[in-house]
Each structure stands twice: as structure tokens, then as C-alpha cells.
Amino acid sequence: MSSHDINNLQHSFRRAVNLSGSPGAVSTSPTQSFMDTLPRRMSASNKAKALKPFSTGDMKILLLENVNATAVDIFREQGYQVEFLKSSLPEEELIEKIKDVHAVGIRSKTRLTANILKHAKNLVCIGCFCIGTNQVDLTYATNAGIAVFNSPFSNSRSVAELIIGEIITLARQVGDRSIELHTGTWNKVSNKCWEVRGKTLGIIGYGHIGSQLSVLAEAMGLHVLYYDTVTIMGLGTARQVPTLDELLNNSDFITCHVPATPETKNMLSAPQFAAMKEGAYVLNASRGTVVDIPALIQAFKAGKIAGAALDVYPSEPGKNGAGVFNNDLNPWASELTSLPNIILTPHIGGSTEEAQSAIGVEVATSLTKYINEGTSVGSVNFPEVSLRSLDYDEENTVRVLYIHHNVPGVLKTVNNVLSNHNIEKQFSDSKDGVAYLMADICDVNQSDIKDVYDQLNQTDAKISIRLLY
Numbered sequence: 001m002s003s004h005d006i007n008n009l010q011h012s013f014r015r016a017v018n019l020s021g022s023p024g025a026v027s028t029s030p031t032q033s034f035m036d037t038l039p040r041r042m043s044a045s046n047k048a049k050a051l052k053p054f055s056t057g058d059m060k061i062l063l064l065e066n067v068n069a070t071a072v073d074i075f076r077e078q079g080y081q082v083e084f085l086k087s088s089l090p091e092e093e094l095i096e097k098i099k100d101v102h103a104v105g106i107r108s109k110t111r112l113t114a115n116i117l118k119h120a121k122n123l124v125c126i127g128c129f130c131i132g133t134n135q136v137d138l139t140y141a142t143n144a145g146i147a148v149f150n151s152p153f154s155n156s157r158s159v160a161e162l163i164i165g166e167i168i169t170l171a172r173q174v175g176d177r178s179i180e181l182h183t184g185t186w187n188k189v190s191n192k193c194w195e196v197r198g199k200t201l202g203i204i205g206y207g208h209i210g211s212q213l214s215v216l217a218e219a220m221g222l223h224v225l226y227y228d229t230v231t232i233m234g235l236g237t238a239r240q241v242p243t244l245d246e247l248l249n250n251s252d253f254i255t256c257h258v259p260a261t262p263e264t265k266n267m268l269s270a271p272q273f274a275a276m277k278e279g280a281y282v283l284n285a286s287r288g289t290v291v292d293i294p295a296l297i298q299a300f301k302a303g304k305i306a307g308a309a310l311d312v313y314p315s316e317p318g319k320n321g322a323g324v325f326n327n328d329l330n331p332w333a334s335e336l337t338s339l340p341n342i343i344l345t346p347h348i349g350g351s352t353e354e355a356q357s358a359i360g361v362e363v364a365t366s367l368t369k370y371i372n373e374g375t376s377v378g379s380v381n382f383p384e385v386s387l388r389s390l391d392y393d394e395e396n397t398v399r400v401l402y403i404h405h406n407v408p409g410v411l412k413t414v415n416n417v418l419s420n421h422n423i424e425k426q427f428s429d430s431k432d433g434v435a436y437l438m439a440d441i442c443d444v445n446q447s448d449i450k451d452v453y454d455q456l457n458q459t460d461a462k463i464s465i466r467l468l469y
């Protein structure tokens with residue numbers, strides 16, 4: 001039995017009826033062994049309240065990158081132990097911290113590589129408090145039985161609004177005029193300053209953000225073209241084009257809203273800049289790998305593009321501070337920062353109060369439901385499995401959470417074990433070679449629980465097991 005299994009088992013066996021906010025909450029001591037902790041049932045007066053299936057006070061949550069207070073509140077209300085840090089952590093420090101936590105919450109900066117995750121022996125789930133999940137080694141996480149959650153669209157509107165602001169800022173050279181006046185220079189010019197009305201916006205990636213942006217842009221009188229690998233119905237009069245080149249040839253503003261994938265790496269590089277209209281503007285608030293920045297610098301210097309707005313970079317600092325965006329991080333940094341009409345923002349596309357608050361609630365709720373009930377709805381790497389709440393009024397009911405490799409014969413073996421009891425309800429689904437079975441079994445005596453666990457633990461296909469009761 002791995003230490004991951006042991007921990008999951010111990011936590012499952014340490015269940016107590018721990019009611020959130022209840023002064024009389026019962027919690028088992030972390031020093032108790034699982035044999036000491038007989039299941040305790042809710043009293044009738046507490047029936048309506050949320051029930052934690054084990055001692056939530058034992059759950060350790062590590063939150064990095066200044067995750068919103070809404071999330072911290074939700075976790076603390078559950079009784080979890082929460083460690084909150086404002087910044088990301090260097091690899092060595094993260095390895096130390098992640099060793100004994102059950103859930104970790106990150107944003108876009110923290111890389112959860114296989115090398116880090118292999119130390120996370122107790123980790124049950126990861127919360128990406130953002131849209132992107134490319135910072136997590138999803139393959140490793142899946143094969144280690146770690147569910148990953150994100151917030152797929154809570155900050156889409158914030159990004160779309162930033163891009164609208166930047167389109168006008170670029171077209172009117174507002175950034176340069178502002179910098180000049182900050183240093184006392186009055187430079188009233190109209191040369192190469194444009195209205196956006198009647199111009200064409202080319203959107204690369206017409207997903208949550210791209211499509212929101214499309215609606216806002218049309219309201220300002222822009223024509224919208226979009227390129228996407230999937231055929232998508234255009235909103236308003238926006239028109240999908242069949243090739244990236246067609247979009248590049250015909251757009252005055254080109255904005256990227258695609259995920260970081262091998263296909264989107266350097267999607268805008270020298271040939272694509274060459275294909276753009278003279279004096280086009282380029283915007284990227286997706287991922288730093290999508291635009292080849294040295295090629296962008298060359299295109300700008302050659303007069304091919306008239307300006308750019310970048311919110312994301314191939315390498316980004318792990319924390320705020322003066323001087324952290326430098327040539328050590330990205331070798332072209334000083335050259336880029338010296339150019340006019342290039343708006344540079346520190347990955348703030350989704351950084352609004354509204355977005356962060358909504359993301360905090362959404363991801364913390366998903367993690368809590370997964371930890372307490374096993375519900376994987378909304379997970380990016382697990383099959384979505386859910387059952388109605390476990391009936392804690394029923395004596396001797398146990399919820400079995402069994403994550404396994406999706407190979408033939410597993411369900412037969414598992415149900416052979418479970419069918420010694422009354423299987424009240426069961427749900428199973430698979431995704432990319434990994435399957436997840438959730439079952440509530442009744443008539444399980446205290447002495448049977450370890451037996452169920454041991455038998456499931458011996459199955460070849462097992463990745464991880466939790467028993468909630």
C-alpha cells in the first residue's frame with residue numbers, strides 16, 4: 001500500500017460528523033487510529049445541515065498566487081486547514097510544501113510538473129483558480145489519481161473588455177501620449193491615429209473570450225472575422241474564415257484567444273507577420289507561447305505592424321516587484337520595453353474583482369464537493385461522476401470512490417467485492433484511459449470497511465481509493 005493510499009484510507013476512516021459553523025461540531029483527533037473512530041451519525045436536529053464525510057479538520061489546503069478571499073472563506077467554513085500565500089513558489093519550496101497537502105490551489109504561474117507532483121503523496125485534487133490548465137502536468141495528475149478543476153469562463157468578460165480598451169488605446173497611441181505627458185511632454189498629434197469604426201478585427205480562437213469580444217467589437221462598429229479550428233456559428237455578423245492567412249490578410253487588428261498547445265506555439269511568427277496588412281495591430285492575452293516576440297519586434301521595427309498589446313509572455317515572474325521583468329527572464333525584454341506603441345501588461349486579463357471573486361467561489365466549491373463527496377463534475381482530467389448525497393441517516397453506509405485504469409473486467413472484480421453488501425447506487429465513467437467508479441454501499445459493518453478497502457486495494461487496475469462514511 002503506498003503512502004498515498006494509506007493517507008486516503010486514514011482520512012476516510014477518521015470521519016466525523018463535523019457541521020460547518022456549528023459550535024458543537026464533532027471532530028476526531030488526528031492522533032486517533034482508524035479503529036478508534038467509529039462512524040458517528042447526525043443527530044436529528046442537524047439533519048438539514050451540510051455533513052462532512054470525514055474529519056475535515058484534517059484536510060490541508062495550500063493556496064498560492066493570492067487566490068481570492070472567497071475561496072479561503074469557503075475552505076475555512078469547511079474546517080479545512082488553509083495555508084495562504086500571495087505568490088507562487090520556487091520548485092524546491094513547493095516540493096516541501098506540497099508533500100502533505102490534500103489540495104493545492106494555484107493560478108497561471110505555478111508549474112505543477114511531474115517532478116513536483118511525484119512528491120505530493122497525499123494530494124487528492126488541484127484547483128486552477130483561472131481558465132488555463134497548461135501549467136499542470138495533466139497526464140501525470142490523471143495517472144496519479146489527482147483530479148484537476150478550473151474555472152472555464154469566469155474571467156472571459158474581463159479579458160474581452162481589456163482587449164476592447166487596448167484596441168482603442170493602440171489606434172490612438174494613448175499609451176505613448178500618456179507616458180510623454182507623465183514626463184512633461186505635450187505632444188498633440190493626429191498622424192496615424194485612427195477611429196476603430198469600420199475597421200476589421202480578426203479574432204484567432206472563437207471560444208469563450210473570442211466570442212464575447214466579437215459582440216463588444218461589433219457594438220463599436222468594427223467588422224469581425226474569426227479563425228478557429230472548429231466550425232462555430234458567428235455571433236451578430238461576425239464571419240468565420242477558413243484559413244489563418246485569410247484572417248491575417250484582411251484584419252486591421254489581430255487578437256489571439258487560443259489555448260497553449262503544440263499547434264498554437266509561435267502561431268504568429270515571421271511568415272504570419274508578413275501576411276498581415278501594413279500597419280496592422282497585434283494583441284495577445286492568451287498564452288505567451290502563441291506569439292513569437294522576437295519576430296514581433298522585427299515586424300514592428302520594419303514598420304509592418306503599427307503597435308501591439310501583450311499581456312502574456314513565454315516566461316513570467318512568479319511574484320510582483322520592480323525589475324523582475326528583465327533580460328534574464330526573457331532575453332528580448334529590454335528591446336521590447338523600449339519600443340513605442342507597444343502596450344505591456346503583467347498578465348492582468350482576468351484580474352478584476354468580479355472575475356477573481358467568481359473564480360474563487362467556483363473552484364473552491366468544486367474542490368470541496370470533490371473532497372467531501374467525490375463529485376468530479378467540472379474536472380478537466382477526470383470523467384464527470386456524481387451521485388446524489390450519501391444518506392448519512394442510514395447506518396453503515398459507505399461511499400466508495402475508486403479511480404482505476406480503464407481496462408476490461410475491472411467492474412466485475414470491483415462489484416464482486418461490493419456485492420457482499422447492498423449496493424444502493426452506483427455510477428461509473430471513463431475518460432482517456434482512466435475510469436472513476438462511485439458507489440454507495442449499505443449494511444457495511446465497521447469491521448467490513450477495512451476488508452472492502454483491502455480487497456479493492458489489491459485490484460490490479462486501481463489508481464487510488466477513498467472511502468467516505
Ligand SMILES: NC(=O)c1ccc[n+]([C@@H]2O[C@H](COP(=O)([O-])OP(=O)(O)OC[C@H]3O[C@@H](n4cnc5c(N)ncnc54)[C@H](O)[C@@H]3O)[C@@H](O)[C@H]2O)c1
Nearest residue numbers: 131132205206207208209228229257258259285286349350
Ligand atoms: N490573459 C489572461 O489573464 C487570460 C484570462 C483568461 C484566459 N486566458 C487564456 O485565453 C485563452 C483562451 O481562453 P478561452 O476561455 O476563450 O478558451 P476557449 O477554450 O473557450 O476557446 C479557445 C478557442 O480556441 C480554439 N482553438 C484551439 N486551438 C486552435 C488553433 N490551433 N487554431 C485556431 N483556433 C484554435 C478552440 O477551438 C476554441 O474555440 C486560454 O489560453 C486562456 O488560458 C488568458
Ligand SMILES: O=C(O)[C@H](O)COP(=O)(O)O
Nearest residue numbers: 107108109130131132350
Ligand atoms: O488562465 C487564465 O485564466 C488567465 O491566464 C489568468 O490567469 P491568472 O489567474 O494567473 O491571472
